[in-house]
Amino acid sequence: MKITHIYFRYPLYSRGCYLTEYLRYLGENDVSSVLISEKYPNGAELPVVKNLTYLWVSRDKSELSFIFRVFKYLSHVEIRTSDVYHSIGTRGVLFGFIAKLIYHKKFVVTVEMVGDSSGGFLSHLSVFSYRYILKLCKPYKIILWSQYYKDKYFKNWNNAVVVPPGIKIIDRSVSRTASWDGPGMAELKIHFVKPLYKPNGTAAITLLDALETYKKKYGSSYKLTLYFRGENQEQEVIDHIKELDAEANVIIEKFLPFDAVNDAIRSSDITILPFSYAPTVSRSLLEAMMVGQLVLVTKYGEISTIIKDGQNGFFISEDSEEIADKIHYVLALSKTQKESIKNNARLSVEKNYNSVINFERNMKIFETSIRNA
Known part of the structure; x- marks a missing residue:
């Protein structure tokens, strides 16, 4: 199985982050991953992740332009040969949707947050736009990190499931x-x-x-x-x-x-x-x-x-x-x-919130999406 993940800015902490843990879990379970992302911050050390190919997008002052800058990789061999496309956050949704149409593969979206911290007009507009885009693009599954967002924004969406991020359980x-x-x-x-x-x-x-x-x-x-x-x-x-x-x-x-x-x-x-x-x-x-x-x-x-x-x-x-x-x-x-x-x-x-259990739940969603492609 090969998954293409589209994520706006991959935080290159030298010892990793939640996404790094997730990608490592996939790699250790013989899943190949392709990550399309901006490097953030510049010059940081790349975490070592098995079975992962990076496709970097150049930095730009306009964060929204990332939505379109990723299309430089639409015909890349790694994208053509992926089994499923996975947008982490909002900015990869359009790419995943177009790739799905061209290559007849499944498309999954992970929703980290909805709106922003202000709770003002722009936040509400962001929520409305995000929901509207997801309705149009019809991903196979929408993986929500939060039950709160499920209850508030995606209550009656049959393709929305809650799989929260987790942490490593220590002794x-x-x-x-x-x-x-x-x-x-x-x-x-x-x-x-x-x-x-x-x-x-x-x-x-x-x-x-x-x-x-x-x-x-x-x-x-x-x-x-x-x-x-x-x-x-x-x-x-x-x-x-x-x-x-x-x-x-x-x-x-x-x-x-x-x-x-x-x-x-x-x-x-x-x-x-x-x-x-x-x-x-x-x-x-x-x-x-x-x-x-x-x-x-x-x-x-x-x-x-x-x-x-x-x-x-x-x-x-x-x-x-x-x-x-x-x-x-x-x-x-x-x-x-x-x-x-x-x-x-x-x-x-x-x-x-056991990360291994929740990673397994994510894996099952991807496996099911491929079987139903």
Whole structure:
């Protein structure tokens, strides 16, 4: 089986990313993949992936032009000999549709997110356009990462199925045992392991405000570690740290290799993710739940289907004082209560977000599409 994947910008993290894990899984199961993509960022090291052919598209200031720039490969031998075309996100849909018509193969779309974080007019227009295009192109299957988006935008679409991205399930023995036993600890350690593009930068600022409030209200200091990699809101975060006079409480590190994220999350005393938008499945949330963290997170998007408040995590608002109060409340829980919540969190991830199981579900969709071609 050979699959052509069309993905706007392949993030070339030296140790990989979710898509790299997915492509590696396919390669290890004797599936050949072709990836049409822009390199992002330039100059990064290519992850080693078995049975993968790269077809790079040149960078351009106009992101939308990617929709048309990929057509340079329409007659390429790798495309002609592929068994199925797979658009990851919106920008490869037209290419996959045209290739399907020319070569009489099946076409599958994976929907990561729908709309954008603003929730404004342009976001609604984007949702309408995406749904309209998918109706016209009629892919064999639409793989949704989010049950939230299925319920909201694709509820009655017979070809839409939910297969969320997953994470590698690690052994329970490496889960962290918290170094604290309640409120009043000398210093609360927090790692916010997110790239600080909008709106994650906004979340980092909210977290800073909440920790400052917690410090003043409950008399406990904190140490917050942020990870920078040249994103567009980092300077705004730095300016806010200075406004709060919080330089002594914040550590700034270079962004981590993919396989080092778990260690950073595990070294936190608690995980706080005050998102201000409706994300698809948050990998940082899943990683925290898996390694034995108590998680506090805003109730947006897919998060509302992952977290059961008080059972496997806690919902928070974006109000700094409310977050500070929730931190105090969670730290004051008994050891038995904390262990029960952390165990429930891990079980939730094992049941629904095991990457190997979800990769297998994707494979079955592709195999079925080829049989029905």
